[in-house]
Structure formats: C-alpha cells, structure tokens
Amino acid sequence: MTVSCSTEPPLIRIENLCFGYPGHTEKVLDGLDLLMAPGERIAIMGRSGVGKSTLLNILALLQDFETGDFTFNRRKVKRQGRRQKEQMRSAWIGMVFQAHYLIPYLTVRENVDLALELAPRRVSFGRAEALIDAVGLSHRAHFRPNQLSGGEQQRVGLARALAKEPLLLLADEPTGNLDEETGLRILDLLLDRDMYRGAVITVTHQKQVASLFTRRYRLAKGRLHPLAASKSSGVTP
Numbered sequence: 001m002t003v004s005c006s007t008e009p010p011l012i013r014i015e016n017l018c019f020g021y022p023g024h025t026e027k028v029l030d031g032l033d034l035l036m037a038p039g040e041r042i043a044i045m046g047r048s049g050v051g052k053s054t055l056l057n058i059l060a061l062l063q064d065f066e067t068g069d070f071t072f073n074r075r076k077v078k079r080q081g082r083r084q085k086e087q088m089r090s091a092w093i094g095m096v097f098q099a100h101y102l103i104p105y106l107t108v109r110e111n112v113d114l115a116l117e118l119a120p121r122r123v124s125f126g127r128a129e130a131l132i133d134a135v136g137l138s139h140r141a142h143f144r145p146n147q148l149s150g151g152e153q154q155r156v157g158l159a160r161a162l163a164k165e166p167l168l169l170l171a172d173e174p175t176g177n178l179d180e181e182t183g184l185r186i187l188d189l190l191l192d193r194d195m196y197r198g199a200v201i202t203v204t205h206q207k208q209v210a211s212l213f214t215r216r217y218r219l220a221k222g223r224l225h226p227l228a229a230s231k232s233s234g235v236t237p
C-alpha cells in the first residue's frame with residue numbers, strides 16, 4: 001500500500017527532519033523524509049549507533065527535533081506544547097521499547113486491564129484476555145512482573161501497548177529477547193489485522209523479521225533508504 005493510492009490523509013508526514021545531539025558535530029538525522037498511511041507496517045534496519053532509537057523517540061513525541069516538518073494525524077508536532085504531545089501520545093501511540101515500564105505491584109492481567117481503562121476510546125470487552133492469550137501468557141496472568149522472565153515482560157509490554165488500539169505502535173526490537181517460536185508468535189500478533197488494525201513501525205536487526213513487513217528501510221547517513229519490496233506482507237496471508 002502506498003500513500004498516493006489512499007484517499008485518507010497520511011498518519012505520518014515527515015519532511016527534511018534534522019536532529020543532532022549537543023556536542024556532536026554530525027547530525028544523527030539529516031534531511032529524513034517519511035510518508036506513512038494509517039495501518040501501514042514498516043520495518044527499519046540499520047547499524048548500531050545510526051540513530052534508530054533516536055528516530056523512534058522523535059516518532060513517539062518523546063524527543064524534540066531541530067528543523068523540518070513532522071505532521072502526526074494532521075497535527076503539526078512543532079506547534080504542540082508538552083501537554084498536547086503527552087495527550088497525543090497517550091491517545092494515539094503505543095510503545096514497546098527495551099525498558100518495559102510495567103507497574104511492579106500489578107499482575108499481568110491488571111497491567112493490561114489498566115491500559116484498557118486508560119484507553120481514550122472504548123475498547124472491546126474481553127480484549128485483555130485475548131491479548132494475554134495471544135502473547136502466550138494466559139498461564140502467567142496472575143503473576144507480577146518480577147516473577148516473569150525478560151522475554152515474558154516484553155510480551156506483557158506488547159499486550160499492554162496494543163490494549164488501547166493505538167493508531168501507531170512503535171516497537172524497538174520486539175523479538176530481540178525471544179526464542180524463534182515465541183518471536184514468530186509475537187510477529188503474528190503484530191501483523192494480525194484482526195487483533196490490531198493500526199500502523200506499526202518496528203526497529204529490528206533481524207532480516208527475517210524485516211522481511212515480514214510491507215515496507216522496509218535502512219537508516220543510514222541520517223535518512224531512510226527503501227529496501228527492496230518484500231514478497232510477503234505479513235506472517236498470516
């Protein structure tokens with residue numbers, strides 16, 4: 001799917017975005033462009049230190065950028081204050097980053113339930129159970145985060161991020177800590193439009209993972225470079 005074929009306005013429009021950390025002579029992001037339609041799925045690859053996490057943080061509205069245009073769901077990000085960006089993030093963006101930020105004194109089920117309760121839209125009853133099942137943790141639903149392995153916590157993080165049905169899910173190495181079978185299960189969930197219809201941007205070092213995404217890019221020299229179109233657009237046909 002390309003934006004030009006869609007009648008809907010893009011979910012993300014980024015033009016000529018630049019960002020560098022103070023004290024660094026070179027920009028991390030230098031003239032980056034990205035156009036993304038609602039519901040599209042994108043994988044970003046790139047060498048260590050090239051700026052993938054920085055880009056995810058900017059997309060999550062956690063990090064400001066210096067110059068360029070970034071429009072998210074028809075709102076110009078530069079024009080939003082801190083509170084407005086927080087509201088946009090909480091209403092529209094789900095994140096699965098390396099740090100899981102699960103609430104330590106709540107069980108798996110309570111962590112996902114809380115995300116549902118805080119969801120800005122009414123989300124279907126039973127979604128928490130379906131998501132916990134989909135990430136393969138029904139048997140751990142009453143455990144607290146400190147009773148789970150790192151990979152299990154990562155899966156709770158994904159269930160929680162998907163609970164509110166965000167417009168955009170940002171995932172940093174979502175299968176990084178997982179064995180192959182569990183990783184495939186997680187990708188299945190990420191790409192299954194019956195479970196989640198929104199857009200996905202994932203960062204991954206694994207070619208196999210990237211190959212499952214409709215659009216793939218390599219981040220290099222501050223810009224996104226398209227990789228050859230993949231044959232398959234998802235795990236499930």
Ligand SMILES: Nc1ncnc2c1ncn2[C@@H]1O[C@H](COP(=O)(O)OP(=O)(O)OP(=O)(O)O)[C@@H](O)[C@H]1O
Nearest residue numbers: 021022024028046047048049050051052053054055
């Ligand atoms: N808070 C910071 N202050 C200064 N420099 C930073 C900061 N965070 C990252 N950098 C630098 O910016 C560059 C991009 O870092 P970033 O974490 O975005 O890369 P990455 O592609 O996600 O790397 P990796 O694949 O190793 O996680 C690196 O050179 C890094 O050292």
